[in-house]
Amino acid sequence: MRVVAGKFKGRTLQAPSGQNTRPTSQRAREAMFNILQHGNFGVDLNGARILDLFAGSGALGIEALSRGAEYCIFVDDALPARAALRHNIDALGLGGQTRIFRRDASHLTPAGKLGAFDIIFADPPYDKHLGEAALASVIKGGWLKPDGIFVLEERKTAEINLPEGVQVLDQRSHGEAQVLILRLVG
Numbered sequence: 001m002r003v004v005a006g007k008f009k010g011r012t013l014q015a016p017s018g019q020n021t022r023p024t025s026q027r028a029r030e031a032m033f034n035i036l037q038h039g040n041f042g043v044d045l046n047g048a049r050i051l052d053l054f055a056g057s058g059a060l061g062i063e064a065l066s067r068g069a070e071y072c073i074f075v076d077d078a079l080p081a082r083a084a085l086r087h088n089i090d091a092l093g094l095g096g097q098t099r100i101f102r103r104d105a106s107h108l109t110p111a112g113k114l115g116a117f118d119i120i121f122a123d124p125p126y127d128k129h130l131g132e133a134a135l136a137s138v139i140k141g142g143w144l145k146p147d148g149i150f151v152l153e154e155r156k157t158a159e160i161n162l163p164e165g166v167q168v169l170d171q172r173s174h175g176e177a178q179v180l181i182l183r184l185v186g
Contacts, residue, residue, distance in 0.1 A: 004030045006066030014087045015057045016080035028174035045069050048118040053105035058085045060121040072098050075105045106133035108141045116145040126155040150182040
């Protein structure tokens, strides 16, 4: 698994050990970021604050940092994921731009002093409705800026029930996955 573009293009990322993590493929990441950066949603990664939920290897947050994001918090409650994250952050020298939180990404506490984020990525285990729970938790806890973007990856065949006030900006399929780009409205 490699970083697709930006200042870390081509750098290898370590995936967590075991079978519990399913990293987003390079092809899906490339498509996701192309849609974000070149779509008509007004997304600018330069200087953005990123929250990477169910972070696993950290590939989504690291890709955003590679493409100009300023800061990223990675959230994962699995020890192998946090070990891979630490390795990847250290290997790329991203210690000053990142933090790793050991939390259940589907049950976040209020953001508080951390403030709201520009872009939130959620790539939960498939078929457990954890992405929907994380989105509800993000909204309730004030983690997403009013004009911020929430990117959710789920199995292609999954039915996703979004709360009121969430607009689907884009929805695409990549292999077994579907990616939804969402924005809060109102």
